[in-house]
Amino acid sequence: MIHEIEILQTEKGEILISSQSPVSSMSVPESIESTHHVAPLVYTDVNVVPEHERNELEISISSLEGEVFELKSKLKLLDEKRKEVLNKIIDTKGSIRVFCRVRPFLLTERRPIREPVSFGPDNIVIRSAGTRKEFEFDKVFHQSATQEEVFGEVKPILRSALDGHNVCVLAYGQTGTGKTFTMDGTNDQPGLAPRAIKELFNEASMDHTHSVTFTMSMLEIYMGNLKDLLSARQSLKSYEASTKCNLNIQVDSKGSIEIEGLTEVEVTDFTKARWWYNKGKRVRSTSWTNVNEASSRSHCLTRITIFRHGDGMGSKTEVSKLWMIDLGGSERLLKTGAIGQTLDEGRAINLSLSALGDVIAALRRKKGHVPYRNSKLTQILKDSLGTRSKVLMLVHISPREEDVGETICSLSFTKRARAVESNRGLTTDLRKLREQKISELEEEMRETQESCKKIKPRLQEAERLLSENKKLLWTTDDKHVEDIEKKVLSPLDHLKETDATPKSYDKLVKTSKSSGFVPRFMTSTVASRQRQAMSEKEINAKPQSIRLLAKTFTQLSTSQSPSLSDSRSRGLFRRSYTKPLQAAANNGTPETPRRDIKDTSLQKKNINDTSLPRSKMVTSSDPNVRAKLCYHRRRMSSLT
Numbered sequence: 056m057i058h059e060i061e062i063l064q065t066e067k068g069e070i071l072i073s074s075q076s077p078v079s080s081m082s083v084p085e086s087i088e089s090t091h092h093v094a095p096l097v098y099t100d101v102n103v104v105p106e107h108e109r110n111e112l113e114i115s116i117s118s119l120e121g122e123v124f125e126l127k128s129k130l131k132l133l134d135e136k137r138k139e140v141l142n143k144i145i146d147t148k149g150s151i152r153v154f155c156r157v158r159p160f161l162l163t164e165r166r167p168i169r170e171p172v173s174f175g176p177d178n179i180v181i182r183s184a185g186t187r188k189e190f191e192f193d194k195v196f197h198q199s200a201t202q203e204e205v206f207g208e209v210k211p212i213l214r215s216a217l218d219g220h221n222v223c224v225l226a227y228g229q230t231g232t233g234k235t236f237t238m239d240g241t242n243d244q245p246g247l248a249p250r251a252i253k254e255l256f257n258e259a260s261m262d263h264t265h266s267v268t269f270t271m272s273m274l275e276i277y278m279g280n281l282k283d284l285l286s287a288r289q290s291l292k293s294y295e296a297s298t299k300c301n302l303n304i305q306v307d308s309k310g311s312i313e314i315e316g317l318t319e320v321e322v323t324d325f326t327k328a329r330w331w332y333n334k335g336k337r338v339r340s341t342s343w344t345n346v347n348e349a350s351s352r353s354h355c356l357t358r359i360t361i362f363r364h365g366d367g368m369g370s371k372t373e374v375s376k377l378w379m380i381d382l383g384g385s386e387r388l389l390k391t392g393a394i395g396q397t398l399d400e401g402r403a404i405n406l407s408l409s410a411l412g413d414v415i416a417a418l419r420r421k422k423g424h425v426p427y428r429n430s431k432l433t434q435i436l437k438d439s440l441g442t443r444s445k446v447l448m449l450v451h452i453s454p455r456e457e458d459v460g461e462t463i464c465s466l467s468f469t470k471r472a473r474a475v476e477s478n479r480g481l482t483t484d485l486r487k488l489r490e491q492k493i494s495e496l497e498e499e500m501r502e503t504q505e506s507c508k509k510i511k512p513r514l515q516e517a518e519r520l521l522s523e524n525k526k527l528l529w530t531t532d533d534k535h536v537e538d539i540e541k542k543v544l545s546p547l548d549h550l551k552e553t554d555a556t557p558k559s560y561d562k563l564v565k566t567s568k569s570s571g572f573v574p575r576f577m578t579s580t581v582a583s584r585q586r587q588a589m590s591e592k593e594i595n596a597k598p599q600s601i602r603l604l605a606k607t608f609t610q611l612s613t614s615q616s617p618s619l620s621d622s623r624s625r626g627l628f629r630r631s632y633t634k635p636l637q638a639a640a641n642n643g644t645p646e647t648p649r650r651d652i653k654d655t656s657l658q659k660k661n662i663n664d665t666s667l668p669r670s671k672m673v674t675s676s677d678p679n680v681r682a683k684l685c686y687h688r689r690r691m692s693s694l695t
């Protein structure tokens with residue numbers, strides 16, 4: 056027993072599918088079968104959009120396009136406002152900020168009864184040999200401060216980097232005070248670099264108006280030479296060769312610094328970025344001194360270049376850099392007892408650190424001349440330590456009595472860098488005013504971010520609806536199909552194409568039904584009759600519903616393969632034909648090998664497979680299949 060299905064076309068052009076009572080195909084004679092009708096059931100195929108609905112679809116698409124444009128414009132304005140406010144906050148706080156982090160006592164260290172270092176939220180007091188020295192900072196991180204707390208202060212300037220500013224985060228201090236701990240951290244307590252990279256990817260994924268991409272480079276400055284840490288040629292044992300490897304620093308016409316030949320890898324996600332970062336770290340050369348067994352005698356620089364691509368609303372791609380720098384140990388050479396190469400290494404580090412101090416001091420004093428040329432480090436950072444950039448220096452100190460001398464040296468270094476913009480120069484009233492201004496700006500920033508948050512889901516929803524409507528229109532849009540057909544045909548083929556347009560074809564079918572007149576090109580030829588017989592033979596092996604459906608199509612035109620120019624027929628045929636096939640394919644019976652008929656490679660294979668009946672070929676919406684259909688139609692017309 057099977058269900059008989061018949062397809063009818065009403066005068067309005069609607070497709071009706073009438074379902075018949077279950078009958079035995081063996082017992083009921085054909086004459087009875089055709090008259091044994093029950094009340095027709097009308098189904099509306101979801102893939103088929105009637106003409107009037109298509110117009111509505113087009114109207115809806117244009118209104119959604121307008122809405123998307125409007126929301127994007129609003130977001131763009133809010134984003135610009137957010138950028139401006141963030142910039143003001145950072146400038147009010149100081150575009151060069153200096154923090155201090157005090158290392159906790161290690162398990163191997165003896166804790167003195169009277170600790171030489173005491174601290175407040177933004178100051179450090181050193182008491183030693185009857186003297187008291189006080190140093191001010193933008194913020195002091197106590198011994199108990201977590202990696203997360205430190206990162207919290209860095210986060211705002213990462214946003215600034217994404218907004219197009221060059222940003223520099225530097226870890227400064229004596230060997231063994233925790234510079235590497237702060238920058239790299241451990242597996243359990245990741246440091247600033249991995250957290251910052253993760254945050255960049257996070258922020259980029261939430262940017263609905265721009266697409267953001269990143270590249271990464273790592274280099275080491277050792278004894279005044281630059282070494283590429285991500286180069287394929289570098290090996291872990293490259294320490295000896297490090298002095299031979301030198302890269303040139305170039306300045307382009309816009310004043311941007313480029314390092315000639317430096318490897319720049321594209322990082323598409325955090326995992327890849329972390330992998331490259333770890334690779335660079337392994338390659339970094341270290342030598343041994345008697346102060347700290349793993350002391351770094353070089354500066355390690357990690358650069359993330361941020362490309363913020365245009366939003367499609369007139370803005371260009373913005374490029375900015377985030378530098379994360381683990382500076383070499385700043386200890387005085389006498390104390391290390393260094394001789395030979397280690398002494399030279401120490402000298403080179405001290406020279407570059409003092410050049411860095413000079414540059415920062417000049418920038419903070421807003422002095423005309425900034426001595427960038429005095430070291431490789433400052434030459435490289437020239438475009439990232441300048442006026443539009445944001446700098447964050449983290450000074451690390453030891454809590455130990457024995458290190459007090461070094462601690463005072465490190466703190467004095469930063470005192471020079473903070474000389475002008477420090478709080479010390481401000482009266483209490485001015486300080487309060489400054490803090491009030493910062494909190495007002497922060498409030499404004501929060502409001503702007505809230506407004507952005509409200510718009511983003513609306514924009515996403517509008518974009519989703521727009522793409523859905525476009526897809527729906529695409530599947531039913533005859534013009535689109537025609538365009539594809541035209542593209543596939545060569546100009547010469549197009550001239551040969553004598554077939555009627557879809558609309559006139561419809562008319563012709565209707566006319567032939569009503570008047571009994573069949574135009575010459577629609578009368579069957581020997582070849583078409585053979586093909587029809589072949590396809591019917593093939594269809595007989597398929598489920599009954601497909602057989603009847605295909606029969607209806609073959610009846611519509613006796614001389615041509617079913618034309619897919621009628622969108623409704625196409626949608627109906629595609630759905631009705633592919634479902635049983637898919638079901639059969641998914642059953643995976645030995646006779647029918649498991650196939651996914653949506654697989655385009657398989658569809659393409661089928662097109663070239665001449666053993667398949669042509670009726671199968673025309674069921675796909677694949678443009679390649681249409682090419683075959685056009686070819687078939689052309690041949691038909693040339694036969695008549």
Ligand SMILES: Nc1ncnc2c1ncn2[C@@H]1O[C@H](COP(=O)(O)OP(=O)(O)OP(=O)(O)O)[C@@H](O)[C@H]1O
Nearest residue numbers: 158229230231232233234235236347349350351384
């Ligand atoms: N805030 C901290 N909390 C816990 N342990 C810390 C902290 N800071 C540093 N340490 C520990 O102190 C030791 C020295 O730290 P680290 O190697 O980071 O110093 P460094 O300044 O980078 O030294 P170098 O200049 O030789 O590279 C490490 O064992 C590290 O785990």
